[in-house]
Amino acid sequence: MNKPLTEHSDEELIKEFxxxxxxxxxxxxxxxxxxxxxxxxxxxxxxxxxxxxVVQDTMIKFYLNKDSYRSFAKFSTWIYTIAGNLAKNELKRRRRRSILSLNNDDDEKTPQIEDKSFLAPDRAADSEIKNEMIQKALLKVKPVYREVVVLRDIQDLSYEEISEITGLAIGTVKSRINRGRAQLQKLLKSIYRE
Amino acid sequence: MNKIYNDNDNKHSSLLKDLKNLPKINAPDNFEFNLMTRIENKNFNLPEEVQPKFNLFKFLAPSAVVVTAVLLFFIFYPRGEQLNSVQTNKQQPLVSQSIADNTPTANTQFVEKVSPKKENPAVNQKQITTEDFQDQALRDQARADNRPMPLQRNPNSVSVDRYISGDNFTRSDLTRGNIVNSGDQPLEGNGFLFKQRMSQQTLKRYREVVDSLKKAQLRLDSLKKASKIPQ
Incomplete structure (x- = not known):
C-alpha cells in the first residue's frame, strides 16, 4: 500500500521528485x-x-538542480549548503556595494550594538531587547564563525551535519564554534557577566 | 578533547540558552505562492555568483614570471653562444695544422677552394653531389692505402667526430654546418679553416710550385725509365 507523500522522508521525496x-x-x-x-x-x-x-533563490536552485543531489547525503545538509552559499554571496555583494558606494549610508552598515549604559537595567532584562542585542552582536561576529554558531546553537544541528554543510573537518567546526561563541560573549559582555 | 568543548558549552551556557530561545523567523504567507508563480513563469533570474576580488599581485604574478624567464634567457643564452665560438676559434689552428701536415691532397684542395665559382643553385647543387662522390672516392682510396683522410671540399662541413669516424657523407651541406654552429645560418668558416680570399700573386706562386713539382715528377719518371733501360 502506498503511503501519502506527506509521510515520506526527505530523501524519499527528493527521489520521487x-x-x-x-x-x-x-x-x-x-x-x-x-x-x-x-x-x-x-x-x-x-x-x-x-x-x-535568498530562501526563494535556494528553492529555485533546488528545483533547477535537483539531479545534482546524491542519495548518500542527507537532504537537509544539501539544502542548507545551497542556502548558506547564497547567503554568503549576498553578504559579499552587500560588502562590495558598500565599498563602491560613494554615498555611503550609515543605515547600510552592519548595525552597531547599543551601549548598555544608555539602557535602564529593567529594559536590558527585557527579552525582546535582549534578542535584538543578540542578533546585532551576531551580525558583528565574523561570517565564518557566525555561520557555524547559527547552525549549531540556533538551528540545533549536529557537528557532523555542520561539517557536511560547510565542508570543514569536525575539529575545525568545533573550534570555529568556540571562537564564535567567545566573540559573541565578548560583544555581549554587558548582558553575560562571568 | 570533547571535554574541552563540553566545558566550553558550560562556560557559555546562558548565552547558548538565549540563542536557542531566540524567536523563530518564519517565511511570509505568500512565500510558496510566489515561488510556484516564479517556477510556472520560468522566472529563474538567480543572482550571479560574486567574482573574487581583483588582486593586483595575483594578476601580475604570471607576467612577472614570464618577464623573468625572458630576461634570464637573454642574460645567459648569448654567453653560451660566445663560449662556443671562442672554443671553435681556439681549436681551428691546431686542427688545420695537423691536417695540412698529414694530408697530401689537402693542399691541392685548398688551392681549389681559394677561388670559388659563382654558379646558379641548380648547377651548384649538382656539382656538390658529384663532389661528394669524388670526396667519397678519395676517402675510400685513402682508407685502402691506410693514409689519413683527405679534407672534404664542402665549406660548411665542420663535424670533427664525423671526419674521424668517416661517415658524414650522407648529411646535407647545411646540416653539416649546423652541427657546430647550432643555428640556421650556414657557417662562415671553411671547415677547419676560415675562408680567405687569396691574392692573384699568391695563387700564381702556388701554381708555379705545383707546375715545378709536376715537372720534377716527370723528370724523375723519365730518369727512372732511362735507368731501367738495359745497357
Missing amino acids: QDSNTLGAYEILVKRYKDPLMNFVYRFVGDRDVCTD
Missing part, C-alpha cells in the same frame, strides 16, 4: 524547509527581505 518530476514532492519539501532556512538565513544575513529572496 528526481525520478518522476512530481511537483507535489517538491512542494512538501519546500513546506518543510522554508521556515528553518528563513531562520538560518535571517540570523546570518540580518535582513528579512533579503532573507526571503
Whole structure:
C-alpha cells in the first residue's frame, strides 16, 4: 500500500521528485524547509527581505538542480549548503556595494550594538531587547564563525551535519564554534557577566 | 578533547540558552505562492555568483614570471653562444695544422677552394653531389692505402667526430654546418679553416710550385725509365 507523500522522508521525496518530476514532492519539501532556512538565513544575513529572496533563490536552485543531489547525503545538509552559499554571496555583494558606494549610508552598515549604559537595567532584562542585542552582536561576529554558531546553537544541528554543510573537518567546526561563541560573549559582555 | 568543548558549552551556557530561545523567523504567507508563480513563469533570474576580488599581485604574478624567464634567457643564452665560438676559434689552428701536415691532397684542395665559382643553385647543387662522390672516392682510396683522410671540399662541413669516424657523407651541406654552429645560418668558416680570399700573386706562386713539382715528377719518371733501360 502506498503511503501519502506527506509521510515520506526527505530523501524519499527528493527521489520521487528526481525520478518522476512530481511537483507535489517538491512542494512538501519546500513546506518543510522554508521556515528553518528563513531562520538560518535571517540570523546570518540580518535582513528579512533579503532573507526571503535568498530562501526563494535556494528553492529555485533546488528545483533547477535537483539531479545534482546524491542519495548518500542527507537532504537537509544539501539544502542548507545551497542556502548558506547564497547567503554568503549576498553578504559579499552587500560588502562590495558598500565599498563602491560613494554615498555611503550609515543605515547600510552592519548595525552597531547599543551601549548598555544608555539602557535602564529593567529594559536590558527585557527579552525582546535582549534578542535584538543578540542578533546585532551576531551580525558583528565574523561570517565564518557566525555561520557555524547559527547552525549549531540556533538551528540545533549536529557537528557532523555542520561539517557536511560547510565542508570543514569536525575539529575545525568545533573550534570555529568556540571562537564564535567567545566573540559573541565578548560583544555581549554587558548582558553575560562571568 | 570533547571535554574541552563540553566545558566550553558550560562556560557559555546562558548565552547558548538565549540563542536557542531566540524567536523563530518564519517565511511570509505568500512565500510558496510566489515561488510556484516564479517556477510556472520560468522566472529563474538567480543572482550571479560574486567574482573574487581583483588582486593586483595575483594578476601580475604570471607576467612577472614570464618577464623573468625572458630576461634570464637573454642574460645567459648569448654567453653560451660566445663560449662556443671562442672554443671553435681556439681549436681551428691546431686542427688545420695537423691536417695540412698529414694530408697530401689537402693542399691541392685548398688551392681549389681559394677561388670559388659563382654558379646558379641548380648547377651548384649538382656539382656538390658529384663532389661528394669524388670526396667519397678519395676517402675510400685513402682508407685502402691506410693514409689519413683527405679534407672534404664542402665549406660548411665542420663535424670533427664525423671526419674521424668517416661517415658524414650522407648529411646535407647545411646540416653539416649546423652541427657546430647550432643555428640556421650556414657557417662562415671553411671547415677547419676560415675562408680567405687569396691574392692573384699568391695563387700564381702556388701554381708555379705545383707546375715545378709536376715537372720534377716527370723528370724523375723519365730518369727512372732511362735507368731501367738495359745497357
